[in-house]
Amino acid sequence: MINRAGLGIACALGAAALYGLVPIFVRTAIEGGVSPIESTLFRTFVIAIVFAILAVAKSEPLSVPKGAWPSFIGQAIATFFVSVAYLASVQFIPVGLAVIIFYLFPVLIMLLAPLVEGRNPGLLRILIAILAFCGLAVAVGPSFDSLDIRGILLAAMAAAGATLQFFSGRAISRYMTPASFGSLVHVMILPPILLISLIVGHGSLNFLPGGSATNLGLAFMCGVAAVYVVGYLGHMLSLRFSPASTVAPFYNLEPVVATLTAAGILGERLLINQYAGGGLVLAALVASSLLGRWKK
Numbered sequence: 001m002i003n004r005a006g007l008g009i010a011c012a013l014g015a016a017a018l019y020g021l022v023p024i025f026v027r028t029a030i031e032g033g034v035s036p037i038e039s040t041l042f043r044t045f046v047i048a049i050v051f052a053i054l055a056v057a058k059s060e061p062l063s064v065p066k067g068a069w070p071s072f073i074g075q076a077i078a079t080f081f082v083s084v085a086y087l088a089s090v091q092f093i094p095v096g097l098a099v100i101i102f103y104l105f106p107v108l109i110m111l112l113a114p115l116v117e118g119r120n121p122g123l124l125r126i127l128i129a130i131l132a133f134c135g136l137a138v139a140v141g142p143s144f145d146s147l148d149i150r151g152i153l154l155a156a157m158a159a160a161g162a163t164l165q166f167f168s169g170r171a172i173s174r175y176m177t178p179a180s181f182g183s184l185v186h187v188m189i190l191p192p193i194l195l196i197s198l199i200v201g202h203g204s205l206n207f208l209p210g211g212s213a214t215n216l217g218l219a220f221m222c223g224v225a226a227v228y229v230v231g232y233l234g235h236m237l238s239l240r241f242s243p244a245s246t247v248a249p250f251y252n253l254e255p256v257v258a259t260l261t262a263a264g265i266l267g268e269r270l271l272i273n274q275y276a277g278g279g280l281v282l283a284a285l286v287a288s289s290l291l292g293r294w295k296k
Contacts, residue, residue, distance in 0.1 A: 008242025011234040012250040018231035020257025023095045024265055025224045026087045032217020034207050036087040041197045042207060043225035044083060044186050050229050051183035060180045068175035074168035075181065080189040081161030084196065085154040087224075092151030095262040100139050100278045101155035103255040103285065105162035107132040110249070110288040116167060124291060132284035139277025169239040178236030252285040 026039050055062055064072050089098040111129045114121045140152065172181050197205060206213045207221055238247040259278070262268040 004241045005246060008238045008240075008247045009250050011238035011241065012247040013253055015231045015234035015238060016251045016254040017257050018227045018234070019251075020254040021227050021261060022224055022231070023087065023090045023098060023258055024261045025220045025227065027090050027095055027262075027266060029217045029220040029224065030091060032215070032220060033211070033213040034217040034221045035197075035200060036091050037084065037193065037197045037200050038205060038207050038213075039221050039224045040083050040087050041190075041193050041205070042221050043228045044190050044193055046225040047229045047232060048183050048186035048190060051179045051186070051233075054179040055177065055183055058177070058179065060177050062180055062184060064181070064184060065175045068172050068181075071168045071171035071175075072181060072185070074164055075172055076185045076188045078161045078163075078165035078168055079185050080192065082158050082165055083189065084193065085161065086158035089151045089154035089158065092148035093155070094268055094274075095266065096259050096268060096278065097139065097147070097274055098151060098155045099255045099258045099262075100274065100281050101136060101152060102159050102162065103252075103281060104132055104136060104156075105159045105166075106249055106251055107281075107284050107288055108159065108163040109166050110291065112163065112167075113243075125288075128284050128287045128291065131287070132281050135277045135280025135282075135284060137277070138280060139274045166239065169236055170243060173236070173240040178233055178240060182232060182236055249285065249288050252282065255282065255285075 026036050029039050030036065052062060054060075086098070086102055089102075107129050111121055111125050114125070140147065175181075205211060207218060213221070238250075241247075255278075
């Protein structure tokens with residue numbers, strides 16, 4: 001029989017594979033006239049509705065217990081940054097580079113988890129983190145002048161948000177189920193995302209009837225919502241079953257899926273230094289995974 005840790009790892013692997021498809025779907029939706037923020041708006045609305053239905057079907061209360069408010073607010077802030085910043089970054093920089101920057105978050109979790117638990121991170125964790133940041137420097141440094149700084153900053157903000165999402169998700173899971181807090185979190189971030197969408201779209205939304213979005217754009221926008229709903233549920237279930245430090249390394253699968261699909265579907269090719277830097281970041285992710293297993 002699979003134990004709780006095994007269930008957490010299985011959920012993490014499934015979520016990672018689905019998450020890896022999201023930036024590719026978003027980039028394709030852009031070509032069909034749907035901006036990243038509109039894809040984010042649509043998927044946020046869909047996940048809020050779907051999770052609310054799941055919660056009601058299971059007789060789970062759609063309310064936030066008093067003790068859960070700090071972690072709920074943290075989860076909402078984190079989800080907002082991940083949702084908006086990561087998807088928006090692929091509009092300015094290649095998907096592969098956005099993935100390299102974003103996927104510093106498992107290393108950040110590995111480094112910060114002992115501090116959150118009141119322990120010293122240790123020299124080995126610090127060295128692994130340095131390796132990851134060296135990989136980022138190699139990937140970005142030589143071509144920094146030719147890259148759009150907006151994409152780099154957005155991907156970095158998303159990485160910070162994902163780090164907070166793991167810790168707050170673990171904390172809030174003590175009070176609420178993934179369906180109930182997942183719905184309420186996305187309801188909370190829906191108004192600011194709608195506001196940003198209207199500002200970017202000069203008062204209109206392209207995916208609505210009469211808008212400029214093509215059938216291709218609409219199809220991939222719906223695909224973004226579908227894979228994110230299932231991926232997010234698996235993500236939160238993984239944190240319900242296991243600590244963040246246990247499941248985070250298994251999200252290493254996501255950058256591999258994203259990079260391979262970007263090459264296969266979009267025909268995207270990175271520069272040599274970006275592949276080399278991405279390799280160093282991936283090596284750091286693998287090392288963090290091995291460290292987590294060795295510490296058990």
